[in-house]
Amino acid sequence: MGEIVGSAESVTVMDMEASLEHLSRGTVRHVDALLVVAEPYYRALETAGRTVPLARGLGIERIYAIANKLRSAEDEKAVMDYCRNHNLEVIAAIPFDEDVATADRMGCAVIDYDASARLVTEVGRLADTLRSMVSGNGLVDKEPLPGEATGRC
Amino acid sequence: MKIAISGKGGSGKTTISATLARMFARQGHPVLAIDGDPNPNLGVALGLNAGQLARLQPIPRDVAKREQDPDGKFRLVITKSVEEITDNHAVTGPDGVRVLMGSRVDHPGAG
Numbered sequence: 051m052g053e054i055v056g057s058a059e060s061v062t063v064m065d066m067e068a069s070l071e072h073l074s075r076g077t078v079r080h081v082d083a084l085l086v087v088a089e090p091y092y093r094a095l096e097t098a099g100r101t102v103p104l105a106r107g108l109g110i111e112r113i114y115a116i117a118n119k120l121r122s123a124e125d126e127k128a129v130m131d132y133c134r135n136h137n138l139e140v141i142a143a144i145p146f147d148e149d150v151a152t153a154d155r156m157g158c159a160v161i162d163y164d165a166s167a168r169l170v171t172e173v174g175r176l177a178d179t180l181r182s183m184v185s186g187n188g189l190v191d192k193e194p195l196p197g198e199a200t201g202r203c
Numbered sequence: 204m205k206i207a208i209s210g211k212g213g214s215g216k217t218t219i220s221a222t223l224a225r226m227f228a229r230q231g232h233p234v235l236a237i238d239g240d241p242n243p244n245l246g247v248a249l250g251l252n253a254g255q256l257a258r259l260q261p262i263p264r265d266v267a268k269r270e271q272d273p274d275g276k277f278r279l280v281i282t283k284s285v286e287e288i289t290d291n292h293a294v295t296g297p298d299g300v301r302v303l304m305g306s307r308v309d310h311p312g313a314g
Binding site for chain 1: 204205206207208209210211214215216217218219220221222223224225226227230231232233234235236237238239240241245247248249250297
């Protein structure tokens, strides 16, 4: 088990600032994928849309949208339509989840507040998708580690 | 694998970044999470406890220096290895996720 975990590919997740304007080519040169989070309203979509040509200009090849806080089929359609028109693939669609706000109020991670929250389920699916898309099939199947209780939530 | 996540403030990018980091860790990957937001709250979203949050400090400025490109543009160049930065400044949180808080440099007017 230890050996299998030891051979697993390491993952870096970067929470970027909203704007990519200040980034240099060097900063993001080694990024395998940029995920742009988009909410289903106009200004958020416009912000996401502006990021894409900028990111392409910086040399990032894999750019995907994550549709977030979807409250209805109309919300989902709004993001899908916008992304289709801007040649941007939607890699995950995450429904609005009240658990996120509740966990935030309590100052804890959503995954610790409720590991079965819809957001957690969808992000888990996203992790699987990224593993298969970005890493190819070189990864060893690993036994999932048991979740660790933090005792805060 | 290196994944960057951007989005408008309030879009949920920090929640998604943190959850993605925790999920990869639970799948057995060694995970490094980097908070590159000038208003940093990735640590809380990852579920760091009070002690861990107190230890999570911005990477000192001396890990990067300004250099001028041939075309006159300034950019930041890392002067230490990623391993050295991580060993000295990362805080280990739930599921073994290691967290770094980006250096507060080069952002006049931010925050």
